[in-house]
Amino acid sequence: MKSPVEIRLHPVRPALDARPLKKRVGLIILATDHTTEPDFQRMVASENIGVYVARIPFANPVTPDNLRAMQPSLTEAAALILPGEELDAICYSCTSASVVIGDAEIEAAIQAAKPGVSVVTPPxxxxxxxxxxxxxxxxxxxxxxxxxxxxxxxxxxxxxxxxxxxxxxxxxxxxxxxxxxxxxxxxxxxxxxxxxxxxxxxxxxxxxxxxxxxxxxxxxxxxxxxxNLASAWSCLRLCGDNTPRPEFGRLMTMPIARG
The missing domain is CATH 3.40.50.12500 (Rossmann fold)
Structure with a gap:
């Protein structure tokens, strides 16, 4: 029988960066969503910005009632994105549900888990x-x-x-x-x-x-x-990334407008 492999414990704790990536964007998407995650990986994620995803239940068909039914899941989903850590922005990636539920209601639900975070809705x-x-x-x-x-x-x-x-x-x-x-x-x-x-x-x-x-x-x-263009653009600008990206169209060359 072979003797166990000797494992040596390194005597000095390695230095730790404040964050693995400088900026962090949370993304709450529907369980059925095929598009938002690859769009954000292409347009937002970089060596400086991480995109962290949580999915919530959604049942087709897309009707106002079914869209509204997602609201109770928003706080829990936000809490599951890097628990206990701050994010630079969270996007709830559903345009029609954001309209039906309301921007202010979505912001309140997400900030119940992540106080003070900048909330992005597509509309x-x-x-x-x-x-x-x-x-x-x-x-x-x-x-x-x-x-x-x-x-x-x-x-x-x-x-x-x-x-x-x-x-x-x-x-x-x-x-x-x-x-x-x-x-x-x-x-x-x-x-x-x-x-x-x-x-x-x-x-x-x-x-x-x-x-x-x-x-x-x-x-x-x-x-x-x-x-998705508008949401990605907003998240980039909230992360302080103002780099023009004309390959994604004119919006991605613009500074953000508030109000």
């Missing part, structure tokens, strides 16, 4: 992105049904935007929304953008619009703001 990030681009009259494209799209229209008009056109694709399963190809989104964006709109907003964190941002902007001749 409010979209508002700030559109303002940063100087847009006032907008076109909106959603993958949702008319029922789920109606609160979205009310949200943007409530924030002072004039809606030139609003197009809904009629889908009610977020997994199907994630399957719309980026190439198809370019053509859908072209058809959904009014000639007198200052910009196009594409809603839904499941939709892969960020992958097609440059092509969409070329096709429509004006800026694109999508849910």
């Amino acid at each position: 409010l990030a979209g508002v700030r992105g559109l303002k940063a681009l100087g847009a006032r009259r907008i076109s909106v494209l959603t993958p949702y049904t008319v029922e789920t799209s109606r609160p979205m229209a009310d949200y943007f008009t409530g924030h002072g935007f004039d809606i030139a056109s609003f197009t809904a694709l009629g889908l009610d399963d977020d997994r199907d929304m994630a399957r719309i190809s980026p190439a198809a989104l370019v053509e859908l964006a072209r058809g959904a953008t009014s000639n007198d709109a200052d910009a196009l907003f594409i809603s839904c964190t499941a939709v892969r619009a960020a992958l097609a941002a440059i092509d969409i902007e070329k096709a429509i001749g004006r800026p694109l703001v999508s849910s």
